[in-house]
Amino acid sequence: xxxxxxxxxxxxxxxxxxxxxxxxxxxxxxxxxxxxxxxxxxxxxxxxxxxxxxxxxxxxxxxxxxxxxxxxxxxxxxxxxxxxxxxxxxxxxxxxxxxxxxxxxxxxxxxxxxxxxxxxxxxxxxxxxxxxxxxxxxxxxxxxxxxxxxxxxxxxxxxxxxxxxxxxxxxxxxxxxxxxxxxxxxxxxxxxxxxxxxxxxxxxxxxxxxxxxxxxxxxxxxxxxxxxxxxxxxxxxxxxxxxxxxxxxxxxxxxxxxxxxxxxxxxxxxxxxxxxxxxxxxxxxxxxxxxxxxxxxxxxxxxxxxxxxxxxxxxxx
Amino acid sequence: xxxxxxxxxxxxxxxxxxxxxxxxxxxxxxxxxxxxxxxxxxxxxxxxxxxxxxxxxxxxxxxxxxxxxxxxxxxxxxxxxxxxxxxxxxxxxxxxxxxxxxxxxxxxxxxxxxxxxxxxxxxxxxxxxxxxxxxxxxxxxxxxxxxxxxxxxxxxxxxxxxxxxxxxxxxxxxxxxxxxxxxxxxxxxxxxxxxxxxxxxxxxxxxxxxxxxxxxxxxxxxxxxxxxxxxxxxxxxxxxxxxxxxxxxxxxxxxxxxxxxxxxxxx
Numbered sequence: 016x017x018x019x020x021x022x023x024x025x026x027x028x029x030x031x032x033x034x035x036x037x038x039x040x041x042x043x044x045x046x047x048x049x050x051x052x053x054x055x056x057x058x059x060x061x062x063x064x065x066x067x068x069x070x071x072x073x074x075x076x077x078x079x080x081x082x083x084x085x086x087x088x089x090x091x092x093x094x095x096x097x098x099x100x101x102x103x104x105x106x107x108x109x110x111x112x113x114x115x116x117x118x119x120x121x122x123x124x125x126x127x128x129x130x131x132x133x134x135x136x137x138x139x140x141x142x143x144x145x146x147x148x149x150x151x152x153x154x155x156x157x158x159x160x161x162x163x164x165x166x167x168x169x170x171x172x173x174x175x176x177x178x179x180x181x182x183x184x185x186x187x188x189x190x191x192x193x194x195x196x197x198x199x200x201x202x203x204x205x206x207x208x209x210x211x212x213x214x215x216x217x218x219x220x221x222x223x224x225x226x227x228x229x230x231x232x233x234x235x236x237x238x239x240x241x242x243x244x245x246x247x248x249x250x251x252x253x254x255x256x257x258x259x260x261x262x263x264x265x266x267x268x269x270x271x272x273x274x275x276x277x278x279x280x281x282x283x284x285x286x287x288x289x290x291x292x293x294x295x296x297x298x299x300x301x302x303x304x305x306x307x308x309x310x311x312x313x314x315x316x317x318x319x320x321x322x323x324x325x326x327x328x329x330x331x332x
Numbered sequence: 333x334x335x336x337x338x339x340x341x342x343x344x345x346x347x348x349x350x351x352x353x354x355x356x357x358x359x360x361x362x363x364x365x366x367x368x369x370x371x372x373x374x375x376x377x378x379x380x381x382x383x384x385x386x387x388x389x390x391x392x393x394x395x396x397x398x399x400x401x402x403x404x405x406x407x408x409x410x411x412x413x414x415x416x417x418x419x420x421x422x423x424x425x426x427x428x429x430x431x432x433x434x435x436x437x438x439x440x441x442x443x444x445x446x447x448x449x450x451x452x453x454x455x456x457x458x459x460x461x462x463x464x465x466x467x468x469x470x471x472x473x474x475x476x477x478x479x480x481x482x483x484x485x486x487x488x489x490x491x492x493x494x495x496x497x498x499x500x501x502x503x504x505x506x507x508x509x510x511x512x513x514x515x516x517x518x519x520x521x522x523x524x525x526x527x528x529x530x531x532x533x534x535x536x537x538x539x540x541x542x543x544x545x546x547x548x549x550x551x552x553x554x555x556x557x558x559x560x561x562x563x564x565x566x567x568x569x570x571x572x573x574x575x576x577x578x579x580x581x582x583x584x585x586x587x588x589x590x591x592x593x594x595x596x597x598x599x
Contacts, residue, residue, distance in 0.1 A: 221509065
């Protein structure tokens with residue numbers, strides 16, 4: 016009996032010792048705490064920057080409607096853009112932006128998918144050694160260089176080919192086509208490479224030809240990834256300012272055809288930004304254009320997420 | 333350390349002329365670049381029997397199997413002859429798509445497409461030019477019945493194949509292969525990703541299928557080889573060491589290396 020008590024006491028004492036030992040802070044717990052602190056700080060700063068940017072653009076962008084009492088409908092549907100005289104119809108720029116974006120995506124996608132199939136299925140070695148670096152190089156070229164080439168080559172070419180000034184949606188489309196091609200291609204290559212190898216083997220083992228395998232199994236399974244690639248390309252085209260501004264002609268009028276000067280949201284923004292005074296209608300109107308750009312990029316992002324989710328459901332992952 | 337066994341001493345059976353063979357290889361060798369993965373394999377596969385290829389990992393049995401329907405094209409260099417209906421199908425000008433139509437293959441991991449059960453089977457048929465709704469439907473039913481899957485899925489043919497269990501997926505892959513009505517069915521460790529109950533079902537299916545098809549199965553599982561096969565070939569480090577009727581191999585192995593492998597005292 017006494018002996019048991021003694022043992023219990025001894026255990027108690029040991030237990031207290033262990034209690035203290037297992038609860039005290041050590042170097043390991045402090046490192047953990049510091050590490051967590053640093054990453055919380057970083058994410059905090061980023062959230063703050065993003066949130067204040069959103070707030071800033073939104074508040075400035077809606078000033079046109081709250082302070083200058085321009086109706087939202089007139090802004091979106093008006094075709095007369097003369098902020099100095101109080102006319103701010105943004106439709107020509109909205110149409111211009113969407114026109115160059117869709118046209119560039121439509122032209123670029125077949126080329127991008129074809130190139131990606133070549134790089135992954137037809138000649139993976141050449142794809143990796145030759146085409147991959149070339150395409151990565153294309154991604155890295157600054158947009159002003161594209162714009163400059165567009166101005167020096169594409170615009171005169173269009174002038175000779177179809178007449179007019181050569182500035183216009185078609186020149187902008189051509190420049191954007193070259194700019195979004197590498198984006199769409201690299202992302203399509205990634206999504207084709209992500210198709211499980213056993214899909215391909217299963218198809219080939221059933222006697223399907225290489226082309227049947229590519230078109231019915233590989234492309235089908237990579238479709239969500241390819242759509243995502245196209246949307247990223249469109250987001251890039253929609254947001255591209257400098258190169259477009261250099262070749263589109265910057266006339267804030269409704270585009271009547273593909274070869275007359277037009278403008279996009281971005282090109283109008285870069286053209287007008289230096290000439291306006293903070294707080295006035297012309298300045299607020301530009302912020303409203305920026306707000307549309309912001310909303311569109313949010314929309315593109317949401318679309319990508321939506322497609323990714325659907326793709327997961329489809330592939331049963 | 334792995335024991336050193338002589339590659340000179342082998343016991344490979346040949347079949348008399350009155351045994352009709354589905355396929356036969358002659359001096360088949362496989363190279364992955366400089367790596368000589370398969371040496372001189374001379375094996376014949378009797379019609380309407382199950383032949384098991386056993387051996388440790390890296391023994392070359394899967395490599396050998398994949399050569400038989402030219403799945404090693406663009407991956408490895410395969411030399412020697414593969415006789416099939418009197419034609420050497422290892423010739424470069426042979427139509428590989430036609431070969432694979434007649435020599436089907438099922439892989440280690442169940443690999444149905446992310447399509448419905450029905451489309452999984454119809455895919456191969458359409459790829460090979462089958463048309464007509466009635467004909468396709470008929471083939472779907474007979475092949476699923478052949479793979480002993482029909483009763484389990486007949487009411488859900490339009491559901492995703494990926495919703496099936498592993499064993500059902502593997503039987504779907506078998507159904508997909510036999511929908512083409514091949515001569516020969518190659519199976520590359522078809523049960524290694526399955527639980528014992530699914531394994532039994534696949535094995536029962538194979539025993540039933542050998543009435544119509546000649547089957548060559550690679551397996552790690554010696555009990556499986558003993559249960560299902562009539563002939564058994566033992567591969568070791570890229571060499572075929574012994575090829576005998578299964579009963580002989582498991583009761584009376586001819587050479588030391590086979591004996592050690594089967595009794596588990598390998599290396």
